[in-house]
Amino acid sequence: MVYRRTQQVVKRLAARRQAILAAAREAAAEGGMAAVQIAPVAQRAHVAAGTVYRYFPSKADLIAELIAEVTRVELQAIRRAADAAPGPSSALAAAVTTVAVHVLSHRKLAWGILAEPVDVDVSASRLMSRREIAGELELRIAAAVRAGHLPAQDTALAATALLGALHEALVGPLATDDLNDPARMRDAVQTVTLLALRAVGVMDARARGLVVQAVMPARTLLGA
Amino acid sequence: MVYRRTQQVVKRLAARRQAILAAAREAAAEGGMAAVQIAPVAQRAHVAAGTVYRYFPSKADLIAELIAEVTRVELQAIRRAADAAPGPSSALAAAVTTVAVHVLSHRKLAWGILAEPVDVDVSASRLMSRREIAGELELRIAAAVRAGHLPAQDTALAATALLGALHEALVGPLATDDLNDPARMRDAVQTVTLLALRAVGVMDARARGLVVQAVMPARTLLGA
DNA sequence: AGCCGCCCTGAATAGGTGTTCAGCTTTTTC
DNA sequence: GAAAAAGCTGAACACCTATTCAGGGCGGCT
Numbered sequence: 001m002v003y004r005r006t007q008q009v010v011k012r013l014a015a016r017r018q019a020i021l022a023a024a025r026e027a028a029a030e031g032g033m034a035a036v037q038i039a040p041v042a043q044r045a046h047v048a049a050g051t052v053y054r055y056f057p058s059k060a061d062l063i064a065e066l067i068a069e070v071t072r073v074e075l076q077a078i079r080r081a082a083d084a085a086p087g088p089s090s091a092l093a094a095a096v097t098t099v100a101v102h103v104l105s106h107r108k109l110a111w112g113i114l115a116e117p118v119d120v121d122v123s124a125s126r127l128m129s130r131r132e133i134a135g136e137l138e139l140r141i142a143a144a145v146r147a148g149h150l151p152a153q154d155t156a157l158a159a160t161a162l163l164g165a166l167h168e169a170l171v172g173p174l175a176t177d178d179l180n181d182p183a184r185m186r187d188a189v190q191t192v193t194l195l196a197l198r199a200v201g202v203m204d205a206r207a208r209g210l211v212v213q214a215v216m217p218a219r220t221l222l223g224a
Numbered sequence: 225m226v227y228r229r230t231q232q233v234v235k236r237l238a239a240r241r242q243a244i245l246a247a248a249r250e251a252a253a254e255g256g257m258a259a260v261q262i263a264p265v266a267q268r269a270h271v272a273a274g275t276v277y278r279y280f281p282s283k284a285d286l287i288a289e290l291i292a293e294v295t296r297v298e299l300q301a302i303r304r305a306a307d308a309a310p311g312p313s314s315a316l317a318a319a320v321t322t323v324a325v326h327v328l329s330h331r332k333l334a335w336g337i338l339a340e341p342v343d344v345d346v347s348a349s350r351l352m353s354r355r356e357i358a359g360e361l362e363l364r365i366a367a368a369v370r371a372g373h374l375p376a377q378d379t380a381l382a383a384t385a386l387l388g389a390l391h392e393a394l395v396g397p398l399a400t401d402d403l404n405d406p407a408r409m410r411d412a413v414q415t416v417t418l419l420a421l422r423a424v425g426v427m428d429a430r431a432r433g434l435v436v437q438a439v440m441p442a443r444t445l446l447g448a
Numbered sequence: 449a450g451c452c453g454c455c456c457t458g459a460a461t462a463g464g465t466g467t468t469c470a471g472c473t474t475t476t477t478c
Numbered sequence: 479g480a481a482a483a484a485g486c487t488g489a490a491c492a493c494c495t496a497t498t499c500a501g502g503g504c505g506g507c508t
Contacts, residue, residue: 003453038496048457115339151428154415157393161419164392165385191378195385199423204375227476227483272487
């Protein structure tokens with residue numbers, strides 16, 4: 001009498017949920033958040049529109065989860081890169097470069113998640129995403145300050161400003177097509193990283209050295 | 225037989241057009257672009273919804289003109305501040321500070337014009353606005369480079385990054401209420417200006433001096 | 449096999465906002 | 479003062495999407 005989900009069904013449900021999320025991510029990557037509409041996403045995930053609502057209470061929840069997922073991956077990447085660096089300054093450079101490279105690699109998606117216009121419902125998720133990533137940058141700035149590599153400063157504001165500089169320079173309305181060229185991408189990443197490091201107080205010469213070091217691990221990602 | 229607009233009517237039409245634009249600006253300043261809806265704007269301007277369409281072909285056109293107007297004012301302010309500065313570095317500092325102060329003073333409006341989500345129709349206007357303001361910053365950066373005050377660099381990218389840093393730090397989701405306090409506002413403007421100057425290669429010590437100089441003229445605006 | 453209930457479907461619903469237009473008011477001209 | 483044209487009104491329309499729900503079908507239980 002009692003209906004119980006068999007293991008097989010549980011698996012299928014989970015897979016379907018993932019499919020919907022993936023479809024949403026793809027849509028966002030192709031056309032920005034505006035393209036994340038229930039009907040198209042459902043079609044892409046091979047389910048009916050109504051089915052989406054069996055997995056997510058509302059579109060806002062779907063997007064919130066999408067943002068959270070992308071943010072989680074991003075944070076992991078930043079931490080991995082920074083933790084592998086030999087010192088605080090290198091860690092900061094690595095963190096900045098990581099953000100820059102990721103953002104460049106998934107321009108539209110990043111734009112949608114970080115800046116594109118949306119309903120107020122999702123702004124909270126987006127806010128948290130920004131806060132988390134900025135927070136991660138702040139950690140590295142603070143560590144460098146503690147180590148005496150940087151002058152004392154408002155680390156929170158600095159981290160936010162850095163994030164803004166990265167986004168605007170790499171995904172904002174600027175981002176003309178020439179940023180699709182791997183060589184230009186690397187140039188842009190280097191330039192922006194250099195700006196960021198100098199902004200928080202790294203001396204020009206030292207910053208240039210750090211940039212070269214930081215960009216090396218990202219070489220493959222940048223197709224060089 | 226031929227109906228001709230009398231001077232009085234011409235005046236009234238112009239006034240009404242301005243009233244509609246002003247209403248749109250107020251709405252944007254209060255609730256962001258999302259609040260710029262035809263019906264509310266019309267009501268605020270004391271006209272009927274349909275009347276708006278006698279002055280602007282569409283909502284997108286109305287917003288485009290709003291953006292253009294605000295941008296024009298902003299550009300003037302930047303130029304005035306920069307041209308009054310004694311040298312290229314000071315001019316750059318003045319330009320950055322001006323943007324920072326303006327953006328802080330009209331947070332919501334700036335957000336709406338520069339970053340808030342909107343339909344694609346207005347994105348072109350917004351793009352141009354950003355380009356123009358970034359271009360103005362770029363001029364000052366390039367001048368400082370030519371004068372030998374800054375290292376050679378990709379001035380366009382630098383200007384864009386600076387603009388992004390300013391926006392994100394001052395109007396972005398960060399902007400908690402504490403930025404409404406005049407003292408904090410001044411601190412934030414100084415901090416961000418300092419970051420910006422260092423980013424493009426001004427040495428820390430010199431940058432601090434420039435910041436103090438640049439913030440002085442803005443004292444009144446910041447209520448100190 | 450056969451019943452029961454969950455899951456899925458997709459067309460219909462609902463709500464919100466830009467845009468239109470037939471009728472009314474104001475202004476101009478003679 | 480009256481006709482004609484322009485301007486204004488605001489309710490109706492149009493469109494776009496998120497969300498719902500009655501009904502079909504498949505999966506799990508005995």
